[in-house]
Each structure stands twice: as C-alpha cells, then as structure tokens.
Amino acid sequence: MSTSSPKSDAVESLLSSLEQTDEYLNPKKRAAGEPQDEGQGQDYEEKTEELETKIRDRLSSLKTLTSTPPPPPPPTPNPTPNPTPNPPPTPDPTYLGAHTFPPSPTPPSLLRLSCRSLTHTTPTNGLCPTYLQTNVVSLPSSSAFDFLLFCQRNPKCAPIVDVVERGETNPRHVIKGHADIRTDCPSYNIYSSGVLTHTSIPDVRPFWRPDLVTFLLGCSFTFEAALISQGFRIRNIDEGKNVSMYKTNLRTRDAGVFKGITYVVSMRPFKEEDVRSVIEITRRYPNAHGGPVHVGSPESIGISNLDEPDFGDKCVVLPGEVPVFWACGVTTAEAVKGAKVEFAITHKPGCMFVTDVKM
Template identity: 50%
Template sequence: MGDYRTTKPEEIWKKIRDGEITEPTAGMCGGYAQANLVILPKKYAEDFKKFAERNPKPCPILEIMDGSPLVHDMGEGANIVTDIPRYFIYKNGVKVDEVTDASEYWQDDFVGFLIGCSFSFEEALLQAGIDVRHISMGRNVPMYKTNIECEKAGVFEGPLVCSMRPMTPENAKKAAEITEKFPNVHGGPVHMGDPEKIGIKDIDHPDYGDPVEIREGEIPVFWACGVTPQAAIERAKPPIVITHAPGHMFITNVKNAELNDYLEKKKQGTKSL
C-alpha cells in the first residue's frame, strides 16, 4: 500500500479515478472523514433512509444524493461511482460483480447515501498512542456479522455488522472514551471481550476484511460498522444496489474535527426524499 497519510482528498479522488489506487483507504488523508456508500433505486430509498435513521449507530447518514452521482456537502467535485477504490454490485441480494468504476451501473432513478465510517475516528486513537492493528499490519479492518438484530424499516432488516480492533483492556477503556465523542461515525464500542456473546464463532475468520493479530493480554473491541446495510441488502433483495467494497471508502473533504458540528447544523434543515 502507498503512503497517502498526508495526501489531500481531491488528489486521492483523481488517483482513484485514474486507477492508481484500488486498495483499502484506512490511514489515508489524515484528518479527513471517510464514508461508506449505498446506492439503490428511488423506490427503495425512503425505506433505506428510515432504516438508517432507526439504526444510527451503524448507519449515520452524512449526505444523500438524489438522481445524481455528484457529491456536494461531503466533497464538492467528487463522484460516488468513480472516486471510491472498489465497489460491490448486488442484484436481488446477491453480489454479482466487483469493480473499480461503477459508472456503467448508474441509473437516473438512483439515490446515493454516504454513511459515517469508523476510519474517521482512528486518527484520534493513533494520536492517543493506541495501536490500530489493521493499519500497523497494512491490512483491511476485520468485520463480522453479529447476532444483534437491527431495527426493521420497510423491506430492510438484518444483523448489526461490527468492525474489530484488538487492544489492551486499559487502551480499550481509553478508546471507548475517545470514540464516544464521534457519534456521527459510529460512536463508542458496542461490545468488548468475548466474541461469542455477540454471535461471532471464529474471530480469525471475519465475514469481511482481513484477520489481524490479537496479542496476549489484548481483548477484541467491536464498533458498529457501515457494512451493516450490505447485510440488510442481502435480505431485502432489491433488484440492484451499488455499495463500496468493505474497507474501500469515500474520503470526504470534511475534517473529522468539524464533521459533528457540520452535521448537527445540517440536521436543522433536513428534508425528506
């Protein structure tokens, strides 16, 4: 993986568009928030919006793009079907393709959702001296389907998906205090310790992403994850959906430090689709 920690988002969008970057985005563009993606037909958009609003921990909405792939609030000049390193294409709930440019699948009646991502709070963990294992190992973050069910909305229901970062109990406590301050990018952990308590049978075989080393004296710490909509899509089976490939995010040009205040102000003028 290249070192893009100090690269600006606009430069990353261009490198992705040009095919220079196809890898996971963890650690890229230090200071800038990252986002998950869901694109689906307008017929399903209101149900999905309600699903996200009823499950704000895994699905905090950052921006909705109705009828156009162009980003505005989270990155003027960016395009959600060309500026993410890798996409999954689902048809009737089944992943049928994996592409680095989703332009050919875009339809005029599509609605896109950018959803907060835990990569956004990792910078704060690193600054506190907490090792973020998938970054230090150069891997994608491990993600798991759990036995925690999300609240249903219309056709959308499914298990909460969690991302996992191993750390000492002391650092886990510190990480919880840090991430609670990031409610629009999943907030604090949903579980610490025994994975089986949330339905994870084998911590070394994540459902998405890569396994990481858990060292002696460390515990797994789980955060709600923006891959949760993909599990709901598998159950709802819309005719077509475009998502980011897990770990391959849209990098916004909004700073992590400013994201929460920005979104709180934006909520004052929220409109329905």
C-alpha cells in the same frame, strides 16, 4: 526641550534643602567665629551631632539614588498565539512494523483522483487522517425511503452523512469542488435482487442508472487518526491490512422492507487497560459509529472464530489484549441483500469514499 517628572523634581528639592542643612551643620562650612546660641551645652552638641549624622546619611543615599540610572525594563516576550502542540508519541520500532500515518498525507481530492484514474484500488484505512470517510449505498428511489428509515432507526451502524438526490453523482455537500460517486471509491460491489453479482469493480459508470439515490454513511476509519494521535496502535494499519469485520447476532430495528437484519461489526484489539480511554475517544465521533457496541467475548455476539472474519483481513489479538467491536457500515450491504433490493451499488468493504469534511 528637557522634561522632568514630578518625582524627580521632588527629589531635587529635597536634596537642595538637605544640602543647605548639611552646610549649616558641618562645622567646616560654618563661618569662623559664628555666634552660638546661649545655653548651648554638651547635651545640645551631642543631639546636633546625632541629627547631623542622620541627615548626612539620608543625603548620601538620595544622591546615590538620583545618580544611578534605573535598570531597563525586562524584555517583553513575544506572544505565541498558537503554541505548538505536543508531538505524537514516537512509535515503538518493535511493534509489528511501527507504521504511523505519513508525515504529509495525501489530501482527499488527490486520493479521489487516484481512484478515478484507477491508480488506487485498495482499502482506505490509514489514508487521509482526520477526514471523514463514508460508506456508499446507491439504490433505486423506490427503495430509498425505507432505506432512509432504516438508517434513521439504526444510527450506530448507519450514521447518515449525506443523501445525494436521485440521479446525481456529485456529493457537493461533503466535498470542495467536484467528485463522482461512481468512480471515487477504490472499489465497488453490485447487487441484483439481493445477490452479489459483481465485486471489486473500480468504475461503476457503465452500471449507473438515473433513478439511483446515494447514501453516504460515516465510517470508523474516521476516528483512527484520533486514536493514533493519543498513542494507541491500530494493528491492521501497522500491518498494512484491511480491518477485520464480522457478522453478529445483534439485531437492528426493522424499517419497511429491511427486516431481520443483524449487525456487522469491525474489530480492533487493544490492551485491557486502554479500553476505557479508547471508548471515551471514539464516542466523540457519532457520525462515524461512535463508541463500540461490544468489548470482550466474541462468542456472546455470535462470532465463533476471530481468525475467520467475514470481510476484510485477519487481525491477531495478542496476550493481554481484548477485542473491541464497533458497528460497521457493511451492515447496510447486508440489509440490501436481506431485503432483496432489485439493484444496488455499494463500496467494497474497506474501500471508502473520502470526503473533504475535516474532523
């Protein structure tokens, strides 16, 4: 069954009427000897010829219109629901090794397993980009409330991510499946009455006590992936080193037995013109220390020599760069020492617990 649209029916009707008019006006189509109306003169003939020309032109254009098929509609482009983002900047091969994150980074679960099996015992900066890394402090429940209060009053240096209940070793709120807080950092330190008695311990299960409460505190390694994705270089990662960390004269707020504690800061150098952007990016990560606490002159915060970090590795500040300082979770280890807490286990500086929390 054929169908026609109202538009095509109207055109065909008009063509039919015009063809009849054309047949009447065309002298060759008239019957010979057809009578003429009286009074027709030359003026009438001229008007008739003019009208005939207009109608014939209209008829011709309409015939062309109906005989030419309409062009096909343009193809509809396939929608792209998730456009591919712009790739990160290509590393400058002249820049101190031109290291960036590996294209297929190790997931946190495999890194934790590598720590547990003692195959990974080095710092975690540059590993598992975009996942939340944390400091670890395990101390007796008798000191836990004062420490919790210290963290709450000093969120820049001790941003609480999770508190693992007394005696528990699986931080289930920040991992998928199972983890063990006693084995899943690359390395640990142990303190007795404020004195560092053991360092670089890869497995602290022999030292574990059932009265320990564990605090997980955000680490600045977390926001390094965001900086790199925007084209900024992290020199200690480029050089395969731990971040530089320094004791300062910046005071924390007292809480219980934790009194008179000063900040430890991490330092990363950046070009002076990039500092504002670096601040804007890192301040979006308040649970990983957020924006820096100081930019520029290290002497003004009590650091006498950048070439001699108190923790981590030396990082050179090149001409045209300025040192940028962030609050550091090692402040909490200094708090444990300063308060002479009876017993405590912490991560070794730079050897973080990597969670499954995606940032």
